[in-house]
Amino acid sequence: MEQKSIPDIVVGRLPIYLRALQRMAEDNQRLTSSQELSERLGISAAQIRKDLSQFGEFGKQGTGYNIEFLVDQLRQILKVNRVWDIAVIGAGDIGSAVARYQGFSNRGFRVTMIFDIDPGKIGTHVGPFVVQDYATMSGAISEASIRVAMVAVPAMSAQRVAEDLVKAGIKAILNYAPININVPEGIYVQHTDPVTHLQRMTYYLE
Amino acid sequence: MEQKSIPDIVVGRLPIYLRALQRMAEDNQRLTSSQELSERLGISAAQIRKDLSQFGEFGKQGTGYNIEFLVDQLRQILKVNRVWDIAVIGAGDIGSAVARYQGFSNRGFRVTMIFDIDPGKIGTHVGPFVVQDYATMSGAISEASIRVAMVAVPAMSAQRVAEDLVKAGIKAILNYAPININVPEGIYVQHTDPVTHLQRMTYYLE
Numbered sequence: 001m002e003q004k005s006i007p008d009i010v011v012g013r014l015p016i017y018l019r020a021l022q023r024m025a026e027d028n029q030r031l032t033s034s035q036e037l038s039e040r041l042g043i044s045a046a047q048i049r050k051d052l053s054q055f056g057e058f059g060k061q062g063t064g065y066n067i068e069f070l071v072d073q074l075r076q077i078l079k080v081n082r083v084w085d086i087a088v089i090g091a092g093d094i095g096s097a098v099a100r101y102q103g104f105s106n107r108g109f110r111v112t113m114i115f116d117i118d119p120g121k122i123g124t125h126v127g128p129f130v131v132q133d134y135a136t137m138s139g140a141i142s143e144a145s146i147r148v149a150m151v152a153v154p155a156m157s158a159q160r161v162a163e164d165l166v167k168a169g170i171k172a173i174l175n176y177a178p179i180n181i182n183v184p185e186g187i188y189v190q191h192t193d194p195v196t197h198l199q200r201m202t203y204y205l206e
Numbered sequence: 207m208e209q210k211s212i213p214d215i216v217v218g219r220l221p222i223y224l225r226a227l228q229r230m231a232e233d234n235q236r237l238t239s240s241q242e243l244s245e246r247l248g249i250s251a252a253q254i255r256k257d258l259s260q261f262g263e264f265g266k267q268g269t270g271y272n273i274e275f276l277v278d279q280l281r282q283i284l285k286v287n288r289v290w291d292i293a294v295i296g297a298g299d300i301g302s303a304v305a306r307y308q309g310f311s312n313r314g315f316r317v318t319m320i321f322d323i324d325p326g327k328i329g330t331h332v333g334p335f336v337v338q339d340y341a342t343m344s345g346a347i348s349e350a351s352i353r354v355a356m357v358a359v360p361a362m363s364a365q366r367v368a369e370d371l372v373k374a375g376i377k378a379i380l381n382y383a384p385i386n387i388n389v390p391e392g393i394y395v396q397h398t399d400p401v402t403h404l405q406r407m408t409y410y411l412e
Contacts, residue, residue, distance in 0.1 A: 011409050011410075012406050014406075015403075019399070023385065040388070041386050078405045078408055086404075093307065096299070108401070108405060148407070148408070155229070178225060178309045180246055180247050180248070188407040190404075193309070194356065195225070195313045196218075196222060198290070198354060199313075200214075201378035203283065203285060205353060
């Protein structure tokens with residue numbers, strides 16, 4: 001199933017398809033179609049068929065897609081047919097909320113540790129976790145071979161934290177700090193910031 | 207400054223440029239260049255010049271961009287040269303964290319109310335807000351002429367909440383629930399889900 005040169009924008013739609021398909025599976029639905037997915041997701045049926053066809057032949061003309069099979073395939077393609085442990089950096093409001101987030105289960109991820117630099121937070125509980133000292137982060141991440149981190153620290157600290165994470169072996173960073181962070185080639189970053197999302201919509205408002 | 211037919215993907219990059227430029231302005235920087243923005247953002251300088259040129263002539267060959275002027279222009283274009291009030295729906299971990307989020311100020315938004323359906327949460331405090339009864343939401347939003355909402359409710363409730371919000375006059379919804387929601391034409395939705403971000407990165411990992 002290894003493929004080269006799939007555009008990242010196509011890769012970015014696969015998790016959206018997977019999420020919708022997993023929800024259908026939870027509702028005990030067995031079959032779907034590009035038309036039904038299109039109505040749920042607001043993406044054209046032609047685009048959905050084209051995206052999926054880049055990875056193989058998943059549907060049959062006239063009968064549509066077998067949901068369980070397509071879920072399995074997408075989980076393999078996205079490498080979430082396993083569970084990735086996550087380290088959360090920053091035990092403020094956002095870091096604590098994502099550490100306690102219930103939505104990771106059955107989707108390929110679980111938080112296993114959370115760190116902060118604030119002596120007032122170290123040792124306190126966040127959900128089932130004890131906040132660990134940032135000074136011990138690199139060792140703990142290396143030892144546990146963690147590859148995925150979520151960064152929820154102030155903007156001014158985010159770049160330094162990212163550099164420490166990369167040195168510790170992290171390959172994928174979801175950054176909640178409202179600043180762009182730069183990482184070496186072969187390391188992946190996604191940024192999430194409510195304000196950039198909101199501004200993208202206010203552009204269209206009167 | 208009204209423009210037609212700017213691709214949404216270009217619109218989506220403007221908040222990223224604005225965020226970087228505002229940060230430079232906070233550091234008392236006066237001028238920048240597409241090259242410097244490119245290095246900060248990992249977007250090519252040619253792309254940045256092309257994106258900005260769709261909205262006007264902002265830079266001079268050889269002297270670059272005046273940061274204060276470009277910030278003003280981008281704030282106008284994105285309609286954040288004003289402050290949009292936000293209603294937050296859902297006072298769980300995520301809703302509470304975004305309601306308390308300090309990163310809205312000076313970026314065009316402020317949270318002004320938060321609602322929940324849980325009698326155990328109604329009347330409690332989230333930061334400076336008292337959680338209001340979901341039953342009173344439509345009236346409160348209409349009366350205050352609020353146009354922007356953030357939805358942080360369980361997936362199974364998100365579509366119904368979105369429909370209630372649209373009826374109350376909301377035009378832009380940032381959805382934290384891990385499910386796609388459908389809205390009528392002329393209403394805007396952005397989805398944010400840590401798992402879809404993470405899966406987009408694990409695709410590339412070994």
